[in-house]
Amino acid sequence: MTAISVRALGDEDWQVYRDIRLAALKESPSAFAASIDQEQKFDEEFWRTRMARSRRLVAEQEGEPVGVVSVGDVVDEDDIDKDGDTSEIVAELFGLWVAPELRGKGVAWKLVQAGVDEAREEKRSFAVYWVGTDNGRAVAFASSFGFRPTDSRRSMRPQDASDDEDDDNLEMAMIYPLGSDPGAVPSSVLS
Template structure:
């Protein structure tokens, strides 16, 4: 595979983010709360507001989108913790390092924002995602919440995993 580039998208690049986001929703509908049909109906103002709310990252290979992720404020009031969310890699690029590059770019962006930790919520039954996050340096916390996405009749939990971004190796409350 060719070189992977990850770039931060600005508000005026909302259409590129929209295209990547809709690809993610279409290819992996079980991984997201929203649906492609819902988000396809949103207008430009909605997408621009979304771009301002969080940092959007786009991974590309030879000018083609192959992945996307977002970095935003973690749910709690702790402004030292950023949250990685909406991570998706196109099936053709899985296993090639795209997810690693997106997470690294997200950690760099969070660090530049003055954040000390990066949180990532992972399905507790998703062994592959937990292993990926652990391999990157994320540590599991005691924080759990019900998954917002249901993949069957049985409710599942998500676990917050946290990556320290600097000297503070402690685990913030989530």
């Protein structure tokens, strides 16, 4: 297998992100809250705005995108002190996808490691990764990486929010401590 590299996308890479996101939605429609029908209609301005909201990391093989993960922040106003210190803000990994032919070959691990490294560099104390409760492979992967399950659950598809009791529609927060207390769990994840 040719080496896999991971890089952060800049604002000018909005088309790279759009193309890998649409490929993910097409190949794994049930893994995401959005649909390809919705997102392929979005214009350049939408994609540029989306790029500014979170950091996008792409895995590449021979210069071609083969996987993606996004890194955002879970901001709880209680986590920002009067001096504007945001060190307790939690990093959130989401939108993880790997091309089917490369699954099980370490690409997801490299993407998540890059996301965790970025969160650590930004002085975050935790990384949270939302995983479908019915996706055993994803739960096993996250656990093997070191993420721990929490009791926090949410609907995967906001449009189905009334169906929160449907286990096929729930995802759980799995937490990865980045700071000095590996047993701590941030309150912003549990609310």
